[in-house]
Amino acid sequence: MTGLQRHLGFGLLVVVGFAALPLVITERYMLGEIIVFFIWAMVAMNWNVLMGHAGVFSLAQLLFFACGAYGVAMSVTFLELSVWQAIPLAATFSAGAALLVGMACLRLTGAYVALLTYAIAATVHILIITETECFTLIRNNCQQLFGGSTGFSRFDDFGFRPLLRGNWVLGHYYVVLAAFALTIVAVVVIIHGRLGLAFRAIRDNVGYASSRGIDRKTYQVAAFAITAFLTGLAGGVYAAHFRFAGPSLFEFSTLMFVLAMVVVGGLGSTWGPLVGTGVILIVVEVSKEMGDARNLILGLALILFVMFLPKGLADGADRLMRKMTGRARRGTEEKPPQET
Amino acid sequence: MSQNVKTSRRGFLRGTGGVAAGSAAMLAGLNSAAQAQSGEPIVIGCPAPMTGAVAADGLEFRNGLQMAADEINAVGGILGHPVQPVFVDTESRGDDIVIQASQRLIDRDNASALITGYNLETGTAMHDVVADAGIIGMHAMTVAVHDELVMSDPDRYWGIFQYDPPETMYGTGLLQFLKQLEDDGQFTPPNRKLAIVTGPGTYSVNIANALRDDAADFGYEVSLYETVVVPVTDWGPTLAKLRSDPPGVIAVTHFYASDQAQLMNQFMNNPTNSLMYLQYGASLGAFRDIAGDNSVGVLYSTVIGALQDEIGTAFADAYRERFGATASPNSGGQTYTAMHAYAIAAALAGGPGEPYEEDQNRLVADRLKQLIYRSPVGTMRIKPDTQSAFAYPTETNDPSLGMPHIFSQIKDKDRDGVLIAPAPYDVGSFEMPPWMES
Numbered sequence: 001m002t003g004l005q006r007h008l009g010f011g012l013l014v015v016v017g018f019a020a021l022p023l024v025i026t027e028r029y030m031l032g033e034i035i036v037f038f039i040w041a042m043v044a045m046n047w048n049v050l051m052g053h054a055g056v057f058s059l060a061q062l063l064f065f066a067c068g069a070y071g072v073a074m075s076v077t078f079l080e081l082s083v084w085q086a087i088p089l090a091a092t093f094s095a096g097a098a099l100l101v102g103m104a105c106l107r108l109t110g111a112y113v114a115l116l117t118y119a120i121a122a123t124v125h126i127l128i129i130t131e132t133e134c135f136t137l138i139r140n141n142c143q144q145l146f147g148g149s150t151g152f153s154r155f156d157d158f159g160f161r162p163l164l165r166g167n168w169v170l171g172h173y174y175v176v177l178a179a180f181a182l183t184i185v186a187v188v189v190i191i192h193g194r195l196g197l198a199f200r201a202i203r204d205n206v207g208y209a210s211s212r213g214i215d216r217k218t219y220q221v222a223a224f225a226i227t228a229f230l231t232g233l234a235g236g237v238y239a240a241h242f243r244f245a246g247p248s249l250f251e252f253s254t255l256m257f258v259l260a261m262v263v264v265g266g267l268g269s270t271w272g273p274l275v276g277t278g279v280i281l282i283v284v285e286v287s288k289e290m291g292d293a294r295n296l297i298l299g300l301a302l303i304l305f306v307m308f309l310p311k312g313l314a315d316g317a318d319r320l321m322r323k324m325t326g327r328a329r330r331g332t333e334e335k336p337p338q339e340t
Numbered sequence: 341m342s343q344n345v346k347t348s349r350r351g352f353l354r355g356t357g358g359v360a361a362g363s364a365a366m367l368a369g370l371n372s373a374a375q376a377q378s379g380e381p382i383v384i385g386c387p388a389p390m391t392g393a394v395a396a397d398g399l400e401f402r403n404g405l406q407m408a409a410d411e412i413n414a415v416g417g418i419l420g421h422p423v424q425p426v427f428v429d430t431e432s433r434g435d436d437i438v439i440q441a442s443q444r445l446i447d448r449d450n451a452s453a454l455i456t457g458y459n460l461e462t463g464t465a466m467h468d469v470v471a472d473a474g475i476i477g478m479h480a481m482t483v484a485v486h487d488e489l490v491m492s493d494p495d496r497y498w499g500i501f502q503y504d505p506p507e508t509m510y511g512t513g514l515l516q517f518l519k520q521l522e523d524d525g526q527f528t529p530p531n532r533k534l535a536i537v538t539g540p541g542t543y544s545v546n547i548a549n550a551l552r553d554d555a556a557d558f559g560y561e562v563s564l565y566e567t568v569v570v571p572v573t574d575w576g577p578t579l580a581k582l583r584s585d586p587p588g589v590i591a592v593t594h595f596y597a598s599d600q601a602q603l604m605n606q607f608m609n610n611p612t613n614s615l616m617y618l619q620y621g622a623s624l625g626a627f628r629d630i631a632g633d634n635s636v637g638v639l640y641s642t643v644i645g646a647l648q649d650e651i652g653t654a655f656a657d658a659y660r661e662r663f664g665a666t667a668s669p670n671s672g673g674q675t676y677t678a679m680h681a682y683a684i685a686a687a688l689a690g691g692p693g694e695p696y697e698e699d700q701n702r703l704v705a706d707r708l709k710q711l712i713y714r715s716p717v718g719t720m721r722i723k724p725d726t727q728s729a730f731a732y733p734t735e736t737n738d739p740s741l742g743m744p745h746i747f748s749q750i751k752d753k754d755r756d757g758v759l760i761a762p763a764p765y766d767v768g769s770f771e772m773p774p775w776m777e778s
Contacts, residue, residue: 027447027448028443028446028447028472029440029443029444029446029447029448030447032440032443033440036440126569129540129569129570130540130567130569131540132538132540132545132548132567134545134549141463141483141484141485141488141542141546142542142545142546142549148540148541148542148545149539149540149541149542149570150434150460150461150462150463150541150542151434151435151462152462153435153461153462153463153464153465154462154464154489166472166696168472238436242435242436242439243435243468244434244435244436244439244462244465246434246435246436246462247434248433248434248436248437249434249436288428288429288444
């Protein structure tokens with residue numbers, strides 16, 4: 001069995017496990033939190049592909065997430081499309097935006113990419129929150145073209161409420177799970193396929209990769225566009241689930257929140273961001289009970305991870321596994337031969 | 341000063357004092373008559389912005405709700421069941437966080453009602469969560485979009501109440517107030533220029549736009565319409581524009597108390613000969629804390645603020661005694677009012693329902709719609725079609741039947757602003773700000 005097949009099989013197990021979860025968990029709040037997990041995990045996994053595998057230190061990933069969310073909100077509000085039409089459109093728009101950002105970053109590397117991408121995201125954020133002119137009136141209320149500082153709300157969602165009534169959240173759950181499954185397949189195929197090899201070759205040694213015919217510019221722009229499409233998809237389902245898209249989606253605190261998921265999980269791994277998302281969301285959930293101490297606990301958890309597990313949980317688990325198998329192997333070697 | 345509505349102030353306050361005492365007695369009476377007293381607590385959820393940009397307000401919402409719950413529990417709770425408030429921080433963020441917080445309070449904490457002041461969301465984030473769970477929701481978002489939504493589907497949104505009037509009252513309310521000052525000879529603007537400074541939020545923009553659209557009808561010319569990025573600490577660029585073309589009146593509809601305080605600190609370095617009106621934020625103790633002496637002379641208004649009559653003053657004194665001298669009864673009074681009103685309505689309905697017990701909660705909603713509750717912030721009477729509170733004097737000329745849009749002026753940095761309009765709640769009169777030429 002190849003690495004790709006093994007990872008796809010594991011991904012299938014993850015998706016099947018989550019698909020069966022509503023048999024055990026019926027509370028709407030918990031199902032809602034798992035939906036949030038799916039969405040942030042999608043963003044974290046794609047960010048990991050771009051940053052951990054392709055080596056592009058982009059801070060515009062939340063901008064692409066917002067492109068997806070705003071794309072859905074604006075398409076449904078102004079063009080009267082259904083969310084089912086709007087989501088793929090918004091994801092494509094997100095990929096288009098990433099193409100432009102990716103091309104702008106072509107001549108840059110490392111920290112300069114981070115600076116430029118953050119500057120672009122911050123500029124868009126400021127342009128949106130300072131917009132005050134009414135584009136139209138919705139329920140006699142001023143609605144700006146890009147939503148202003150409060151954003152868009154109350155547009156149509158997936159349409160499960162009349163169909164499933166009190167269980168509408170189950171409809172949302174399985175739609176977002178489908179998007180999550182699609183992301184897992186795409187990310188695993190990229191990381192463990194030829195594209196992932198090319199990404200890592202560029203990340204590790206651009207000169208050597210170029211000498212073997214791998215064009216940095218093409219692959220860097222491709223990494224931007226592919227991950228932005230899937231991140232935009234996450235933004236689209238987020239908007240459709242919450243019926244909301246606003247500038248808080250890509251402000252600095254949200255950026256740090258998702259970045260923490262990637263770092264805690266393990267940059268450059270396959271499943272680390274998924275685990276990191278789960279860990280951060282559990283820490284957030286537990287610390288909600290503690291009121292004002294929440295941010296302190298989240299910060300403390302981050303410091304501990306950076307100090308003791310700088311390569312994330314994935315690397316920690318990997319080392320633990322190697323240590324255990326190594327010890328087991330040594331134990332086997334040290335055993336005296338059995339007499340028969 | 342007095343507005344168009346002429347009422348005998350002393351006689352009116354005498355009458356309403358009895359109503360307030362009666363409401364507590366009513367709850368105690370209902371409790372003593374209750375047959376079944378299991379003592380199971382009634383959970384009231386409060387999704388409020390307790391960290392972030394508007395935490396100053398969120399913490400007061402928490403305090404106000406807690407104080408009301410303690411008072412209710414002291415007279416036996418609601419039909420023998422103690423009230424147990426549970427708070428979730430919405431981090432001064434948008435709809436998504438408010439929706440998650442609200443759902444958590446319902447599913448995790450089994451909240452029978454959600455009561456809050458406002459959150460930094462689009463104005464209707466709580467509505468569907470409340471409607472889906474079949475419970476009561478009470479908020480003071482002060483937005484017209486609430487009215488529009490409730491009227492669009494009253495059968496779905498039967499349980500969500502805005503216990504203050506919408507923001508549409510503010511724009512024309514300010515212009516009418518200025519006209520009244522001029523008519524009474526208390527204020528003659530140095531010129532007819534009006535500068536409007538707004539934040540980017542819908543609430544601030546709606547008020548600013550209403551001011552801009554109606555200014556000409558009141559003889560004002562809008563000389564500046566400026567949008568600031570929030571939170572804002574450096575007011576230099578905006579002040580430079582104001583100083584290059586000094587207006588007679590400056591109206592700031594961006595409402596964060598700390599930002600407004602910074603504005604006053606920087607404005608007073610070189611003030612223009614302009615009347616300074618600050619939307620809502622100046623009503624908070626945090627504003628006077630930061631601005632200090634620079635706060636004196638500022639005008640502000642709110643459609644839900646603690647009155648300075650017998651009921652309001654008693655509440656403010658008790659509130660400060662409990663939460664400290666710098667606590668702000670203006671915002672604490674909001675959730676305090678809603679909690680008391682809910683308790684009476686629930687008791688009258690035979691007790692609150694739990695989440696998804698729609699029939700019982702509909703009875704509570706019916707009682708709330710019929711309730712006329714005189715609180716420290718004025719009278720809460722719900723309009724049956726919009727499920728928002730009636731505004732006085734804009735929507736009713738009877739002060740006992742509407743929540744007053746009150747105008748205040750800060751005259752002492754250590755005290756709340758003095759309420760100068762409308763009658764019969766006014767306790768002082770307008771004075772020219774110290775920086776203006778009389």
